Amino acid sequence: MTNLQQTLDQLREALGEAQVLTGDAINARHYSDWTGHAPACPAALLLPRNTDEVSAALRICNAAQQSVVPQGGMTGLAGGAIPRTSDVALSLERLRGIEEIDAASATISVLAGTTLQDIQQAVHDAGFLFPLDLGARGSCQIGGNIATNAGGNAVIRYGMTRELVLGLEVVLADGRVLNLMNKMIKNNCGYDLKQCFIGSEGTLGVITRAVLKLAPQPGETTTLLCALPDYASAVSLLRRLQRDAGTPQAYELMWQDFFRTGVSWLENPVSPMPDHHPLYVLLESVASREVLEQTLEAALEAGEVVDAIMASSHTQARALWKIREATGEFPVRLAPLNFDISLPIGQIGDFAQMCRQRLEQQWPGNHSVYFGHIGDSNLHLTVDCNSLPQPAPILEIEDLVYTAVGEMGGAVSAEHGIGLLKREFLHHSVSPEALATMRQLKDCLDPHGILNPGKILG
Incomplete structure (x- = not known):
């Protein structure tokens, strides 16, 4: 194995001095992601400006068997981009820009370091919608969104x-460049290799460019807040909406504990409706108000909805969304242990009840809140570690929750990836045979194991 200094000398020759940083020249934001887990200054930070430089960097590192951690906007929540002190971090932040918006094919071609917000703005100006949307839109990069198969509020209508x-x-570990750029929806020419890299968290290759599918801009949206008597009503209301008014743009379910917390954190903490109901759903739809009123009336008659507010203005709609957006305050107001899980839609209500009971039995008086995008089978659970004995038994709580997920045939990660933080629990959702196949694929594409070592598979 070539020593680190020789490798850095080769990298500087190939990329230029300004693109290879070490020591104090590396900004601390490259030490960890938004979790703040195990921050570490990497041995070097590479800042390639184009695909050729990414290719050269990986070719040199692969020959030296030097580990490389690809990094995007560092907004991840699973530790997928955290380096070790022995790793070289490879940031895509200088591969930024929009190459083309093709109105005829309704696509946009972009470099991997382009922020999600820049893409959203560009396609909006061109009369389209790129429906992926996250709270980190101004910081996250599209390459990282793809590498983690990001989700968000609009998955119910547009998909992951x-x-x-x-x-x-994609640049492979040995520096070879795979050109899988394609604008066609129908392209049935053998293996769909791009899918190997979507959600692989930089363990199989480094994404450098992408072609993204655009949607028409939606018409005017209407926001509703509905109180529900039970979880079964949340599912039946969703199916009624899909049948009578079309799939909503968003369908956000809040259990009573979350709703009360969100209201209490408002600048003016007055609930828009009584807070004693078991569940609340915040939804957005492009259907006409007349159709929504008819659908809502039928849902009230059927007992699926017990109270409802239809926002009459953008200001009122934003005020309702502020309740759901309480998650942004979690790091400030709580010591949050966050879970991002997926379960068959019909079982989410039972899981939430079972998980709450098990947590209470083990740690009486703990404070946890439940919420999620249940239309796409995604449940979020946050336990406030301030409400637990100290030091908080984090591993025990994770084991309790993920074991329950496995019992119900769910996924330990719905939209945040595996990274470092969920690696030890992946077996609850992936069979030994499937894990072995994943390792075979990793060994085939990255035989020296240089790409993001320790992530997903360990």
Whole structure:
């Protein structure tokens, strides 16, 4: 194995001095992601400006068997981009820009370091919608969104990132460049190789360019807040909406504990409706108000809804969304232990009840809140570690929750990836045979194991 200094000398020769940083020249934001887990200054930070430089960097590192951690906007929540002190971090932040918006094919071609917000703005100006949307839109990069198969509020209508990617350019561990750029929806020419890299968290290759599928801009949206008597009503209301008014743009379910917390944190903490109901759903729809009123009236008659507010203005709609957006305050007001899980939609209500009971039995008086995008089978659970004995038994709580997920045939990660933080629990959702196949794929594409070592598979 070539020593680190020789490798850095080769990298500087190939990329230039300004693109290879070490020591104090590396900004601390490259030490960890938004979790703040195990921050570490990498041995070097590479800042390639184009695909050729990414290719050269990986070719040199692969020959030296030097580990490389690809990094995007560092907004991840699973530790997928955290380096070790022995790793070289490879940031895509200088591969930024929009190459083309093709109105005829309704696609946009972008470099991997482009922020999600820049893409959203560009396609909006061109009369389209790129429906992926996250709270980190101003910081996260599209390459990282693709590498983690990001989700968000609009998945119920438009699908995960996987459904929004038509083509990719990927640099393999040995520096070879795979040109998988494609604008066609129908392309049935053998293996769909791009899918190997979507959600792989930089363990199989480094994404450098992408072709993304665009949607028409939606018409005027209407926001509703509905109180529900039970979880079964949340599912039946969703199916009624899909049948009578079309799939909503968003369908956000809040259990009573979350709703009360969100209201209490408002600048003016007055609940828009009584807070004693078991569940609340915040939804957005592009259906006409007349159709929504008819649908809501039928839902009230059927007992699926017990109270409702239809926002009459953008200001009122934003005020309702402020309750759901309480998650942004979690790091400030709580010591949050967050879970991002997926379960068959019909079982989410039972899981929430079972999980709450098990947590209470083990740690009486703990404070936890439940919420999620249940239309796409995603439940979020946050336990406030301030409400637990100290030091908080984090591993025990994780084991309790993920074991319950496995019992119900769910997924330990719905939209945040595996990274470092969920690696030890992946077996609850992935069979030994499937894990072995994943390792075979990793060994085939990255035989020296240089790409993001320790992530997903360990």
